[in-house]
Amino acid sequence: MSLITISNRVALPSQLQGAQGGLAVGLRSALEDGGGLWFGWDGRHEPRLPDPRPLAVQNANGVRYATLRLTRAEYERFYLGFSNQVLWPLFHYRLPYVHCQRADREGYWAVNRLFADRLPDLPDAESPIWIHDYHFIPLGQMLRERGITNPLGFFLHTPFPAWDVYRALPDHQALLEALCAHDLVGFQTDLDRDNFLDCLRHTDAIEVIDTARARYRGRVVHIGVFPIGIDVDSVAAHARHGFYSQQGRRLQASLGDRRLIIGVDRLDYSKGLDIRFEAYRRMLERRREHRARVVYLQIAPISRGEVPEYDEIRRELEYQAGHLNCQFAEYDWAPLRYLNRGFHRANVLGFLSRAHVGLVTPMRDGMNLVAKEFVAAQDPDDPGVLVLSHLAGAARELDAAVLVNPYDPDEVAERLHQALTMPLAERRERWTRMIRCLREQDITCWRDDYLQALQTAAGASG
Incomplete structure (x- = not known):
């Protein structure tokens, strides 16, 4: 049939x-x-x-x-x-x-x-x-x-x-x-x-x-x-390939010993990128210990560029990114890397696997497979932390993530700090619960x- x-x-x-x-x-x-x-x-x-x-x-x-x-x-x-x-x-x-x-x-x-x-x-x-x-x-x-x-x-x-x-x-x-x-x-x-x-x-x-x-x-x-x-094993395999790829090694060399926060989203007003940028700015403003010690990489390829509202959000995000870097950057550190282009799937998964925090905060989402791919891409011995909007469909399964209200930049800022300072034992416990869920419903x-x-x-x- x-x-x-x-x-x-x-x-x-x-x-x-x-x-x-x-x-x-x-x-x-x-x-x-x-x-x-x-x-x-x-x-x-x-x-x-x-x-x-x-x-x-x-x-x-x-x-x-x-x-x-x-x-x-x-x-x-x-x-x-x-x-x-x-x-x-x-x-x-x-x-x-x-x-x-x-x-x-x-x-x-x-x-x-x-x-x-x-x-x-x-x-x-x-x-x-x-x-x-x-x-x-x-x-x-x-x-x-x-x-x-x-x-x-x-x-x-x-x-x-x-x-x-x-x-x-x-x-x-x-x-x-x-x-x-x-x-x-x-x-x-x-x-x-x-x-x-x-x-x-x-x-x-x-x-x-x-x-x-x-x-x-x-x-x-x-x-x-x-x-x-998602196909958990396939995502993990692609992530390993991307981790050791030329692009993965270049990313790591550029980071040095800094921790990586990553977001991967289409450029869309539903993804909450403007509030996400503001939340990151507030965290750096209030938590000085993270300055020069973290880098936020936001990959946001342009989609539906002929729809006027997408041009509007693109201009707003460019302004926010420039303002944030002007406020906090040092001669050897830019806190935000904002990229309006896509990458090969294996490279993106490799980037996810290197991240200490996956930042996924849509204002509303049917599911959001990036959240699931971030979990599957992690090293079980030293996993990163998923910070996830409670308004994404994935939050109903991945309740071991650090859940946030995507409309509240103060809460997102606090949860970012929590994720960056979370003890290894708690990170492993949360990851184990989430990966089990992903395998049961692949x-x-x-x-x-x-x-x-x-x-x-x-x-x-x-």
């Missing part, structure tokens, strides 16, 4: 090295196990494209990779517009960044229809279809309307907001009804599931049966929690649990 995976971006065979993370590798592995199809956008756009839209197809290791290209107008409306200036900020509770335009909303639904129309031929009616993330919320409903009867699942990688936030979304009822076309809707945390159920209760057309089921037009949709994991477990639940749900729906 084959698996059909649909996502906004497709991790093509030629791209599965370097920067690709554990999710891409985990999905590829599932597809290769029984043969399958990975379908999505190729990440490119052109001024005009022919009709019907051509599919680009590659085959590798028993998997078909099929991609569509978007027009410039589709890219602006579907991707930049509705997906990333409406759904993304809304789902991350950043209402001031929500910019609703009717053309963008219509473009979002139109691109979902395009993908529904151009889905390649399915091998059989038993093959499960697994749709990923907020870009394709209506797609499952559209596939049902086209006669697709396969087991149909949806997984949301972002948070799902509370009702009072969600109802700010135009067409909010239509998207809830679209999600109910699936056999299984999966979330990262129980909070996201509960928020979704609460939103369903405010929709007259949908009946909530219990905490795991709802009914819409005679079909039962199953609802579950599936916290995504990427393979996440994938297999979801697909098994989808098969069960499909058999019980109707």
Whole structure:
């Protein structure tokens, strides 16, 4: 039985090295196990494209990779517009960044229809279809309307907001009804599931049966929690390689005997980088013993650079970084290294493995795999300390981290000091609890649990 995976971006065979993370590798592995199809956008756009839209197809290791290209107008409306200036900020509770335009909303639904129309031929009616993330919320409903009867699942990688936030979304009822076309809707945390159920209760057309089921037009949709994991052994192996790589040795040589604090995030207003910088500044101001003895490395590659709000946060962070270094730097020490570019995955994991503190403080996050990768990359004999936002999904599993309120720079500053001065015995105890959790709920477990639940749900729906 084959698996059909649909996502906004497709991790093509030629791209599965370097920067690709554990999710891409985990999905590829599932597809290769029984043969399958990975379908999505190729990440490119052109001024005009022919009709019907051509599919680009590659085959590798028993998997078909099929991609569509978007027009410039589709890219602006579907991707930049509705997906990333409406759904993304809304789902991350950043209402001031929500910019609703009717053309963008219509473009979002139109691109979902395009993908529904151009889905390649399915091998059989038993093959499960697994749709990923907020870009394709209506797609499952559209596939049902086209006669697709396969087991149909949806997984949301972002948070799902509370009702009072969600109802700010135009067409909010239509998207809830679209999600109910699936056999299984999966979330990262129980909070996201509960928020979704609460939103369903405010929709007259949908009946909530219990905490795991709802009914819409005679079909039962199953609802579950599936916290995504990582491949612990693979992360540890890449971290060891990165630790001893040329880049890893260069980093260590530049640090000398100073302790490293590290953050690795996309440049995004949901990541809380501005408050994180301020927290670090306050720690240096109040805890003079850390001056010239720590270095904070923040890696923040630029994403969605065409969205105005991302330019705004970039300018603010550049100002903060310059101000902080001007305030505290010595002729032989700069307290903050702020880099707006990405690095090879093994190098990033190697950097994580050298860090004494992993600083992961998003304002809201579906999961945050960097937090989990930091733990897996550590030396068991001398592990670093994870300082983690309690508003990240990962905090519900990694409760042995030093948890912080990402909106409170004073608390983050205090917890940074706690992490830098934590005794070895406590660091080992916290790390042992977290690594055990990561092994119990790794990427393979996440994938297999979801697909098994989808098969069960499909058999019980109707």
